[in-house]
Amino acid sequence: MVTTGTDTLAAHVRGYAQAVRLHLSDLGPDVVEDLTDGLEADLTDALLDLPDQGRVPVPVSDPRGPREVPQRSEDTSWGEGGGGPVTTVLDLAAVFGPAAAYAVELRSAAGLAPAAVGEYRPPRRWAVGRGIVAAYEAVAERWRAVWRPFASSPAGSAILDFLKTLAPAWWILRGWVVVTVLLFPFGMSVRLWPYDRAAQFLMIVAIVVSVQWGRGKWLPRRSWAPRLLMVASVGAAVAAVPLVLYVASAGQPYDYAGGSGYDAGFNDGYNQAQFATSPVDYLGEPGSDGVWVDGMQVSNLFAFDQDGNPLRNVQLFDDRGRPVRTISDQGASQTWAVPDLPGDWVFQPAFAGDGRERWNVYPLQAVELEDTETVFDEDGDGWNDRPVPLTGVRPQSMPWPFLKAPTEIPSKGSPAAPADEEGATEEEPGDGTEVSPEPSAPATGDQPGVAPGGDRPASGTVPGGSTGVPTPTLEATDAD
Amino acid sequence: MTQLLKGVLDAAVLAVVEQEDGYGYDVLRRLRAAGLQDIGDASVYGTLRRLYAAGALTSYVVPSDEGPHRKYYGITAHGRAMLGTQRKEWQEFTGTVAGLLGNRNEAA
Known part of the structure; x- marks a missing residue:
């Protein structure tokens, strides 16, 4: 034998x-x-x-x-x-x-469920998918081999145990990342909680599913399901890094619907807003300010009189006599989303009698991005490359938040209106001696002595400018 | 393996293990020696795993001088109770069926 x-x-x-x-x-x-x-x-x-x-x-x-x-x-x-x-x-x-x-x-x-259909079939239809999975498994095996010495050490396994307890947080993040990435092509901005109802619903569903999958439930009983989940998870992990960094740095990108240079401007504005209460003077930093309410940047302001009726062409100044600008020089070169109005909007200033821009006259008007052209400034200062209305296009009024203010103020006790005007003209020169507000008061007032003169034409402009505002020749005044 | 055998495989495996602890192939061999020639290898091994998971069997590993270790199975109290029930059911069932089939034969 x-x-x-x-x-x-x-x-x-x-x-x-x-x-x-x-x-x-x-x-x-x-x-x-x-x-x-x-x-x-x-x-x-x-x-x-x-x-x-x-x-x-x-x-x-x-x-x-x-x-x-x-x-x-x-x-x-x-x-x-x-x-x-x-x-x-x-x-x-x-x-x-x-x-x-x-x-x-x-x-x-052994009383176990039979294998899923197709388990023994040679890969045909999903050749590409299986190729990806196979490549992933090869990489994963090498990856495990690299980490094995670390993971088997006491310190390493302690760290791994710690990380494992964080898994539920990762499951939630994974759901968020997948929906954020999937909805990105449909114009959803990257934010922690979407505005859109449907997107919110989708987000909840995705997070629930992701958590359940993480717990090993709801997974399709297919042999490829765990591997597909792993590949998708690695993809989500890679995408999570930039998305989280973006959201963390952007905070709440309100009123934003595209436009280059937004990030920089936004972050500047955000950082400035953090110090808005401290008496920092932004000499030499034109256009880096803005108005913020509850951590959200304000694009436009709407004033109402004591009877609750809307006021047009209201000039706003702060207690230092500086014009209140919601739209900085940088903001003027960006597009904004406006509540209740579709499209991307470019805000336009009012103009003083001498043709200079007045950004503190509210409510601001705006033109749609399609109706603008970008005029490049001769200076080469990038921030002045901003969209201006095409010839013949007039800026539109933006929708009021309400037709009548919810609160009516009794007529007595409103000396603020006249005092405001006087205060503005009087305090302007007074503050001028303190040097700081002088350049900052008018947005374009780079030269001394402009501020007092600039104020009067501005107030004169408002009644006249109420019907027909502006000519789109902004860069001429900018160059001054 | 016939459908009949499938129905009593649990009882057969428990009975064999009750006689004496055994490892997978050992149990299979004793079942075959007892006359269940058509029994499938994997059926016996799978049944052992299932009975073990159900708590009817206990298992322990015995190192082997030559070749791989052996995983021995022994019966538990729960397994004995299970076997007792199945024995009774089987006897009742065979009595009923025998009577039934016998009647048919007489009628025919």
């Missing part, structure tokens, strides 16, 4: 056992391990119990399959009696049946 080397036998047993495990892989490593622990030993025993101790000649076609096969044979002469050709290779499938069938039997006897 010819005995096959134990090594060869063991190798074939291992190969067959591995094939069986492969067909069970959708059950997860723990279950597979539990189900096939000792499988090699059982297989080996069964083979050694065969009449010729594990040497299994293999006919090319065996009608009955397992159990009928084993026959006495000499080294290569088994086929002599008119049977099939003989191979010296051990084929355990001839004894135990195909590994797939063995796995199915094992699975059903």
